[in-house]
Amino acid sequence: MRTLLANGVDTCFMNPGTSEMQFVSALDRVAGMRAVLCLFEGVCAGAADGFARMTGRPAATLLHLGPGLANGLSNLHNARKARSPVVNIVGQHSTQHLLHDAPLTADIEALARPVSGHVRTVARAADMGREAAAVVEAACAAPGQVATLIVPADFSWSDGGEPAPVQPRRSPSWPPAARIQEAATVLRSGEPTGLLLGGRTLLPAGFEPASHLAAATGARVFGSRNGGRYGRGGGQQSPVRLPYFPEAAEAVLAAMKHLILVESQPPISFFGYPGRRSELAPPDCQFNTLATVEEDGVAALHALAQECGVELGAAPLLPVPQPEWPESSAALTPDAIGRILAHLLPEGAIVSEESVSSGEPILRHLLSAPAHDLLPVTGGSIGQGLPVAVGAAVACPHRKVIALEADGSGMYTPQSLWTMAREQLDVTVVILANRRYRILDIEFRRTGAGEMGPRASEMVDLTRPELDWVKVSEGLGVQAARTATVAEFAERFGAAMRQRGPMLIEAVME
């Protein structure tokens, strides 16, 4: 714990068990570690991801043996795809006990590898500090990754471990000059060219130089769907995020002869479908990598601007027409919610977004809201939105966090609400309740399965019984209200923006 703290890891989202009791015990001897209890490991993992997206530095998890890790894996998958640094600490049986096939014995390293860039099991007590320093260093390897440290219980309860010194933090490397020149040549060619931004270039420090380059050369600026954090709103020239469905994404990219990749990769569709290619750029589009995902794309964009002779002042803000306020008596729709949010979102809000089929109109209107950060689902594993909101709120206690959560996806990690209540996090959860896995109505047809019969339809139906999110939320300690009209939703959401602390609003939609 001393080594973690010395290396800047001061927050731990935990669900400990017997094998992790010594780490818990150290909380009373070592000052400085914020310990946040979660009732399910998927909350720990997603919260560590949200924390990392907002701070750029890792939080720790503390998970109980193989099954505890298993419960965290799907949100660690999302963290991996977001390239978030996470120090993932998993307890293990004592080494003597591991010789036997105890009930909880499982191959923890095998479980960790698919989501981790670094997996180590401590080999002796004396290595505890060194391994703790190494796992932080690995988590912070640019651009960031899940690094897993497995700690046998006997090394936790034995003497002999010493804190390790602080590891020097390496910055992401600069791309070679040749790539800058190649990208400049493409931009100067006059052929239709897009800059596809990813990673840290989706924040103002990256998209502002990109927008200057675009203004000077006629290039377009696109945002990869894989980013973990997008700076948006407030008239900022944030890139056009590629749409979810491949037809729409293909249309956005249709004219491009060149795509310059900046901390991004060639764009592909979310799913494969019958008779459709996975690539979203036109077949004759050529790719140039300006900066790989491991490299410093912001520095690369500055170098590219210099190479192209483009001046980088403050990027001009765009005029932002606010959408019309919806009619008060109207039924709630994603469109109406998006309009209300565009008006009421406070400046500097953090939006954790897992609204699935309701997302498109909301996110479109949110572009007209004041400047905010958007944290979308990166790895497609639903059950991320509420935990990421927990982590973002712990990371940024002075910023309002809004979790836009579909009713289906919210049910994967509802335990997050309890941690919001316990830590009195300033999170407003909006449950977009359409009582259905609505996205699957669309995907069903897209995969060639035709029209849904009654039995298939039951498998995407959430009306029998209806989820009562107000009761679920209150049961977990978070004040809640149900809204079914524009007026009701606007009143509750407005009130939530004016107060602090956790609040859930169930938006029952048509």
Place this chain on the structure above:
Amino acid sequence: MRTLLANGVDTCFMNPGTSEMQFVSALDRVAGMRAVLCLFEGVCAGAADGFARMTGRPAATLLHLGPGLANGLSNLHNARKARSPVVNIVGQHSTQHLLHDAPLTADIEALARPVSGHVRTVARAADMGREAAAVVEAACAAPGQVATLIVPADFSWSDGGEPAPVQPRRSPSWPPAARIQEAATVLRSGEPTGLLLGGRTLLPAGFEPASHLAAATGARVFGSRNGGRYGRGGGQQSPVRLPYFPEAAEAVLAAMKHLILVESQPPISFFGYPGRRSELAPPDCQFNTLATVEEDGVAALHALAQECGVELGAAPLLPVPQPEWPESSAALTPDAIGRILAHLLPEGAIVSEESVSSGEPILRHLLSAPAHDLLPVTGGSIGQGLPVAVGAAVACPHRKVIALEADGSGMYTPQSLWTMAREQLDVTVVILANRRYRILDIEFRRTGAGEMGPRASEMVDLTRPELDWVKVSEGLGVQAARTATVAEFAERFGAAMRQRGPMLIEAVME
């Protein structure tokens, strides 16, 4: 789906996504598959385990890609330790799409292997039937295992798959005669000997011949802690289940010079602790394997009885003194709940048990209840109790299912309640609410961490905020009531036993 049905797999616990839509679509074309929707994959996995424990045959799961599988892993771990047959079906991206690093792409085989005895990815559409037959056959390999079939979406949406014929089911093999004779020699030696039962010998067909052998030879009969299903109560001579804490288990086994293993392994403690061996039998105890976990222990016990000249009639029932009814105005304790259950449990009930620190007194009193089946946590991964109750209730619609669930462990898979409501399962959930991860108070000291300081204590505290299980349950569609005295609990529990359908009783304990 036709191949699964032809091979006796007629129930599927599912949480499907885009890649699994063709399987869902087939529900409307192929009759006979009961599809049970769950809101979280851990519920699917645990329900398949519970179904298998009660029927001896596999149900299928249907999980969405790597992250969907990941969410099911901890309960598949429990199923693996219970040696339950499970046909674990996981969708995969289409093969073309897998060439790209899509958001949901993950190494599904790597995730599946730690919990599966059989992992196959379908290689072409024409293999669909053959692979489906193979996965059922693998799941049913004695004594049962998790068998995983990964199905790329394009093979689901392509023509060319044909149902495969029914696979012959193999019975577990008989142990060799030499082992029967060795075990008989041990029993005849007159030295203190125990029969340690596991697997199917924990049911009457196994423990009845064991009790005849014990009566004739002076041997003791013990039950392994690793069994997935125990026949108990009603005066049956069920074996003494080894206690959880190693000191108690060692005391039970202290006098033994020999342990004869019947579908079991040498007993070890749940966790390792400082300065304590993992083995529970005395150091000089000798082990003889009568039947391995893969072999037919019931047949072996019959053969052993014949070898020892012991007649096997109906085993005599023992007198069962019912415990005293607790005082009506008394506060609720696990002891009081155990007494009430001993009186009110209906004959033939199924008890899914995840009561953790509250379990010992309840289970002790339940020995005095009418004959019932006990389904404990096998792999130590909490979050099993409610899903296993779902599966047991689907498997046995005419038997009352009681889930004894601690408030901490219930929070790992509370989504189970929704499926109970949807399917109107006859499950009574008792939440043993002590508002704490109480077991960790004990384990903390046992690992040598000393007395808990205030910060450590917070990490096992569930009072801030208090969970309101009545609201959580009602929010998920299951009628619920809070009880805090013996009279209240007895009234609610008694009423639940007289009616059908799901019901949750929160027992707020001292």
